[in-house]
Amino acid sequence: MQGTLRYHAAVTREQDIWVSQIRKGLVEVAILGLLSNGEMYGSEIVTVLSQHPELAISGGTVYPLLSRLKKAGLIAAVWRESPVGPPRKYYTLTDEGETEFASMSDAWRGVARAVDAVISGGTTDART
Numbered sequence: 001m002q003g004t005l006r007y008h009a010a011v012t013r014e015q016d017i018w019v020s021q022i023r024k025g026l027v028e029v030a031i032l033g034l035l036s037n038g039e040m041y042g043s044e045i046v047t048v049l050s051q052h053p054e055l056a057i058s059g060g061t062v063y064p065l066l067s068r069l070k071k072a073g074l075i076a077a078v079w080r081e082s083p084v085g086p087p088r089k090y091y092t093l094t095d096e097g098e099t100e101f102a103s104m105s106d107a108w109r110g111v112a113r114a115v116d117a118v119i120s121g122g123t124t125d126a127r128t
Helices: 002-036 042-050 059-073 095-119
Strands: 075-080 087-095
Touching: 002 042, 002 075, 002 095, 042 059, 042 087, 059 075, 059 087, 087 095
Parallel strands: none
Antiparallel strands: 075 087
16 A cells, blocks of 8 residues: 555656646746737736646746746736736837747647547648
8 A cells, every 4th residue: 555655646646747747838928928919017927827727936036037038039028007006017019029929839739639649549631
């Protein structure tokens, strides 16, 4: 019994690591996707992502990513007064960010179709 519990704990730990790696790879496209719908401030992004447990990450991960996206020229930021509390930094996609998001979205859809086809046993060409 104890060996079985250790096995399940190890499998769960490995699965958590795997899911974490997938999440890290997709959070950037998710953030760009959120911003493609309009400007948002940082904690708002964290809140929306947390509504999807598979994408939920902490502010400690989101803010450095936003900084990196800004340095890459994919997003812009502006400080605005808040109706409640301190000023907030609002983020928007730049033209370059919109282009990059479109490219990343296409790539994601292609990968998702291919993986879905493979795990469902199909042989459908994922490029169609």
